[in-house]
Amino acid sequence: MPELPEVETTLRGIKPYLLGKTVTAVMVHEPRLRWPVEANLAQMVTGQTISGLNRRGKYLLLETSSGRLMIHLGMSGSLRVVKNGIARRKHDHLELVISTGKVLRFHDPRRFGSVFWLPNTEGHELIDNLGPEPLSKDFNADYLFEASRGRRITVKNFVMNSKIVVGIGNIYANEALFMAAILPSRVAGTISRRRYGTLVEKIKLVLTNAIESGGTTLRDFVREDGSPGYFKLELLVYGLAGEPCKRCGRILTESRVGNRSTVFCTRCQR
DNA sequence: AGTCGCGCCTGGCGGC
DNA sequence: TGCCGCCAGGCGCGAC
Numbered sequence: 653m654p655e656l657p658e659v660e661t662t663l664r665g666i667k668p669y670l671l672g673k674t675v676t677a678v679m680v681h682e683p684r685l686r687w688p689v690e691a692n693l694a695q696m697v698t699g700q701t702i703s704g705l706n707r708r709g710k711y712l713l714l715e716t717s718s719g720r721l722m723i724h725l726g727m728s729g730s731l732r733v734v735k736n737g738i739a740r741r742k743h744d745h746l747e748l749v750i751s752t753g754k755v756l757r758f759h760d761p762r763r764f765g766s767v768f769w770l771p772n773t774e775g776h777e778l779i780d781n782l783g784p785e786p787l788s789k790d791f792n793a794d795y796l797f798e799a800s801r802g803r804r805i806t807v808k809n810f811v812m813n814s815k816i817v818v819g820i821g822n823i824y825a826n827e828a829l830f831m832a833a834i835l836p837s838r839v840a841g842t843i844s845r846r847r848y849g850t851l852v853e854k855i856k857l858v859l860t861n862a863i864e865s866g867g868t869t870l871r872d873f874v875r876e877d878g879s880p881g882y883f884k885l886e887l888l889v890y891g892l893a894g895e896p897c898k899r900c901g902r903i904l905t906e907s908r909v910g911n912r913s914t915v916f917c918t919r920c921q922r
Numbered sequence: 923a924g925t926c927g928c929g930c931c932t933g934g935c936g937g938c
Numbered sequence: 939t940g941c942c943g944c945c946a947g948g949c950g951c952g953a954c
Contacts, residue, residue: 727949
């Protein structure tokens with residue numbers, strides 16, 4: 653499930669192959685993604701030179717002089733760089749052929765991902781109103797505390813809201829709340845400034861550590877070379893319901909918060 | 923305005 | 939062994 657660390661890992665992996673390179677062809681094999689791939693996308697991107705690669709939340713941005721290609725990996729998406737001529741696999745929906753003889757392939761079995769072309773002159777509602785980057789200084793205890801006042805949703809749903817802060821999905825929300833010793837079901841508006849300080853610190857820590865491990869591979873996620881991310885080995889609670897808490901030994905509990913699998917320790921988290 | 927539930931989609935897995 | 943139903947969840951959307 654690509655969250656910020658998986659998208660960042662992908663960005664760092666593909667960057668050396670694409671930066672300063674020219675796209676010589678674009679093939680859209682399956683336009684039926686989360687949002688339909690626009691019919692003119694290939695025409696707009698072909699011939700463009702990629703002048704920068706960036707990430708905003710879970711969106712990858714391939715910058716050119718006339719606009720940017722926005723890619724979201726959805727639930728099961730991945731990007732791989734292969735040599736031109738390697739056989740296409742099932743669910744390889746879109747390809748960018750690069751002047752160097754490499755090909756960037758967008759692979760997404762469940763098709764929850766999306767690909768957009770965004771001209772320089774236009775904004776896009778999907779990225780224009782996002783919250784701060786969690787690894788930036790704009791994301792701090794005061795910000796999160798103030799943003800939470802009056803909110804009746806659970807703290808877990810609160811930090812998974814991309815309008816509040818980008819990049820945190822179910823896995824890292826579970827992990828950060830465990831590390832911060834906060835129960836996922838706590839009401840966001842009733843948590844103290846001090847505890848939000850701890851939560852901010854743990855969110856930054858878990859995301860940073862996960863990036864260092866190349867992200868978390870549960871099923872679908874792979875790096876640009878097809879290799880998995882290894883942060884699964886360092887998960888403390890996600891996927892570990894029924895196992896003893898690594899901190900106190902009590903059996904970890906699983907429930908549904910916001911209709912998503914939530915794992916926590918009833919002793920360590922309050 | 924904030925909150926909640928739905929649905930998109932495929933593949934893996936448990937149960938029978 | 940095979941089939942069926944459930945589940946995984948990012949995220950926009952409609953309803954209240």
